[in-house]
Amino acid sequence: MARELEFFFDFMSPPTYLAYTQMPGLIARTGATVRFRPMFTIGLLQLTGNRSPREVPNKARWMGADLQRWARRYGVALGGNSHIDTLKIIPPLRGAFVAAGRGETDAYLAAMFRGMWVEDVNIGEAATWARLIGGAGLDPDAYAAGVERAEVKEALRANTQEAADRGAFGAPSFFVGDELFWGQDRLAFVEEALMALPA
Amino acid sequence: MARELEFFFDFMSPPTYLAYTQMPGLIARTGATVRFRPMFTIGLLQLTGNRSPREVPNKARWMGADLQRWARRYGVALGGNSHIDTLKIIPPLRGAFVAAGRGETDAYLAAMFRGMWVEDVNIGEAATWARLIGGAGLDPDAYAAGVERAEVKEALRANTQEAADRGAFGAPSFFVGDELFWGQDRLAFVEEALMALPA
Numbered sequence: 105m106a107r108e109l110e111f112f113f114d115f116m117s118p119p120t121y122l123a124y125t126q127m128p129g130l131i132a133r134t135g136a137t138v139r140f141r142p143m144f145t146i147g148l149l150q151l152t153g154n155r156s157p158r159e160v161p162n163k164a165r166w167m168g169a170d171l172q173r174w175a176r177r178y179g180v181a182l183g184g185n186s187h188i189d190t191l192k193i194i195p196p197l198r199g200a201f202v203a204a205g206r207g208e209t210d211a212y213l214a215a216m217f218r219g220m221w222v223e224d225v226n227i228g229e230a231a232t233w234a235r236l237i238g239g240a241g242l243d244p245d246a247y248a249a250g251v252e253r254a255e256v257k258e259a260l261r262a263n264t265q266e267a268a269d270r271g272a273f274g275a276p277s278f279f280v281g282d283e284l285f286w287g288q289d290r291l292a293f294v295e296e297a298l299m300a301l302p303a
Numbered sequence: 304m305a306r307e308l309e310f311f312f313d314f315m316s317p318p319t320y321l322a323y324t325q326m327p328g329l330i331a332r333t334g335a336t337v338r339f340r341p342m343f344t345i346g347l348l349q350l351t352g353n354r355s356p357r358e359v360p361n362k363a364r365w366m367g368a369d370l371q372r373w374a375r376r377y378g379v380a381l382g383g384n385s386h387i388d389t390l391k392i393i394p395p396l397r398g399a400f401v402a403a404g405r406g407e408t409d410a411y412l413a414a415m416f417r418g419m420w421v422e423d424v425n426i427g428e429a430a431t432w433a434r435l436i437g438g439a440g441l442d443p444d445a446y447a448a449g450v451e452r453a454e455v456k457e458a459l460r461a462n463t464q465e466a467a468d469r470g471a472f473g474a475p476s477f478f479v480g481d482e483l484f485w486g487q488d489r490l491a492f493v494e495e496a497l498m499a500l501p502a
Contacts, residue, residue: 152359152360152361152362153358153359153360154359154361154362155354159352160351160352160353160472161351161352162351162353162467162470162471162472163351163353163472163473163485165470166470166471166472166483166485169482169483170484170485170489170492173492268361271361271364271365272361272365273359273361273362273365274362283368284365284368285369286362286365286369289488290369293369293372
């Protein structure tokens with residue numbers, strides 16, 4: 105078994121963004137291949153009976169401070185996103201399948217995560233989404249058409265269901281083989297599990 | 304401000320046990336004073352609108368595996384406790400105040416945590432509790448009388464409410480001054496916060 109990491113992600117989740125920023129270092133150290141797998145986290149919470157930490161006020165406050173401590177440790181700036189409460193995240197998530205089909209995953213994910221957590225724009229708003237895609241040198245029309253395809257819609261649903269079936273309950277979720285690691289704060293364990301595999 | 308750590312704990316919580324096992328090392332490295340503060344975690348969850356991770360089956364399964372990874376990292380054996388679903392944890396928690404009043408906190412906590420997570424006995428059952436106390440060289444009768452005192456009952460209620468009021472929502476919870484750290488997996492941040500204070 106080669107060093108492959110499955111990274112179930114959602115652009116909406118700040119800890120997922122922090123984990124995303126750590127992928128280049130992890131790849132450099134382990135030589136692992138990262139397979140980015142979009143999922144709809146709100147759907148995953150519903151499928152598994154879980155709730156967002158934001159529903160518990162004390163937990164939401166602690167989590168804000170905790171994420172800033174991790175961001176400092178990583179040397180990453182982490183702001184908020186002002187649009188998160190009304191964000192329509194499904195089209196941008198579907199766009200990740202379009203990107204995969206076009207061999208543009210790296211550029212597309214970078215544009216979306218950057219829009220969400222650095223630029224603080226509404227990536228679920230069609231014109232903004234198109235602008236981010238164009239700004240990454242990709243073709244906004246191809247993405248707008250792609251996210252309407254039935255197989256793309258189904259792919260997001262299927263990934264979310266698969267995450268639940270394999271034991272996930274939140275974002276980010278990582279699999280090394282069948283072993284689940286939940287949270288950006290578990291990347292050290294992820295790395296150990298990868299290093300235990302043949303290079 | 305000296306290096307003081309407040310450790311809000313509950314014998315029932317496996318991650319709290321793991322954190323407890325790490326205190327000698329943390330104290331040796333930081334010179335910190337640890338103030339052990341008993342709280343009733345189920346009450347804290349109710350006060351803050353939180354739920355036990357055990358209520359989400361996927362999360363409970365992941366947490367079992369995750370705690371074993373941490374236990375291996377720490378070099379600590381972590382079993383389960385067969386009595387946890389029916390455990391009456393309030394008297395043993397109240398006993399921690401009796402222990403504090405008698406200058407016996409270290410011996411009492413060691414006996415309770417060991418009973419829970421090494422011996423796998425029912426520490427909430429009166430005869431077992433008395434046996435553990437006696438086995439630690441302490442006086443079971445003094446503890447049996449002490450936990451019935453009104454001020455001891457009130458102290459547990461007050462600690463639980465204080466934890467909620469200061470932002471906690473689960474166990475273990477650590478405070479360095481007013482800064483909250485939740486989880487045994489945040490001890491590295493706790494240690495950094497302690498080291499930032501004058502020795």
